[in-house]
Amino acid sequence: MKKALVTGGAGFIGSHLVDRLLSDGCKVTVLDNYSTGRPQNLAHHKNHPNLSLHQADASDFDSIRPYFAGQDWVFHLAALADIVPSIERPLDYYRANVTGTASVLEASRLAGVKRLVYAASSSCYGLAERFPTPESEPIRPQYPYAWTKYAGEQAVMHWHTVYKLPAVSLRFFNVYGPRSRTSGTYGAVFGVFLAQKLAGKPFTVVGDGKQTRDFTYVSDVADAIVKAAGSDLAGEIMNVGSGGTYSVNRLVELLGGEITYIPKRPGEPDCTFADTSKIGRLLGWKPEVSFEKGVAEMLKHIDYWREAPVWDESSIAEATRDWFKYLGAEKAGTRR
Numbered sequence: 122m123k124k125a126l127v128t129g130g131a132g133f134i135g136s137h138l139v140d141r142l143l144s145d146g147c148k149v150t151v152l153d154n155y156s157t158g159r160p161q162n163l164a165h166h167k168n169h170p171n172l173s174l175h176q177a178d179a180s181d182f183d184s185i186r187p188y189f190a191g192q193d194w195v196f197h198l199a200a201l202a203d204i205v206p207s208i209e210r211p212l213d214y215y216r217a218n219v220t221g222t223a224s225v226l227e228a229s230r231l232a233g234v235k236r237l238v239y240a241a242s243s244s245c246y247g248l249a250e251r252f253p254t255p256e257s258e259p260i261r262p263q264y265p266y267a268w269t270k271y272a273g274e275q276a277v278m279h280w281h282t283v284y285k286l287p288a289v290s291l292r293f294f295n296v297y298g299p300r301s302r303t304s305g306t307y308g309a310v311f312g313v314f315l316a317q318k319l320a321g322k323p324f325t326v327v328g329d330g331k332q333t334r335d336f337t338y339v340s341d342v343a344d345a346i347v348k349a350a351g352s353d354l355a356g357e358i359m360n361v362g363s364g365g366t367y368s369v370n371r372l373v374e375l376l377g378g379e380i381t382y383i384p385k386r387p388g389e390p391d392c393t394f395a396d397t398s399k400i401g402r403l404l405g406w407k408p409e410v411s412f413e414k415g416v417a418e419m420l421k422h423i424d425y426w427r428e429a430p431v432w433d434e435s436s437i438a439e440a441t442r443d444w445f446k447y448l449g450a451e452k453a454g455t456r457r
Contacts, residue, residue, distance in 0.1 A: 130196075241290045253362075375412075
């Protein structure tokens, strides 16, 4: 029986990873401080004999170190996400995403874990110029969240180089699925749109809606994570994407509803599209869930977003004021 520790295991992706690990027969330890994770995301595993759940902050090395003893695999998913709050509170993001990662790396090193998998972000590419985007694309983070996630990845590679920690980093592209975040700062498009649909409000589409995203279903991401852990790879950075890129207009078409258009935002790419040839070659991984099937699954679970905030044009404008203030076109280096 493999022993696995998941930081951020009560979060969106983390809880789906826990589902997969328990299904595979692993003994799972979850660490989560509930800054973004929710106990409800793991409630269906209540009293599971192979799951232990602990409230802990990844950046607090002394408190988390004991949980790493005897672990085979460590999955580091704990992080603060979203653009706007990272602009407003960059030091909080540094502590969570950089200091927290270094703390997990050192605890893993001292415990002698057999594999560490880091959840990196495709936001590190910023305004990419090649599509599909390979791992060799220049790194151009546009806001503190993107930078801190990339800095965390660099720490992972440093611990591998200096201490020979067997670690792998996976750069996720636009992950979606049931249990994605429902509250807090204005953020990911699915949570915004599903709450609007439940409330009978129009979808707030940015720009003309022709921008595309590499929407990747969460079960495919969990599969990539587990395959990376079970491999003998170390020191590798790999993209995880859907194999396609889909417009926001197509998403609206699948969800069904009226549209309100809001201004295009600085620092946001017109396209995200992962080149997944490396992970396919090294791990034999490929995505299985089509965009249409994934959206249909989201609609089956739409009640999950019933208590989520319902955003409209004016509340979004207020929430993203600092976004426009600090990431104006000249400062962000926006290219057309």
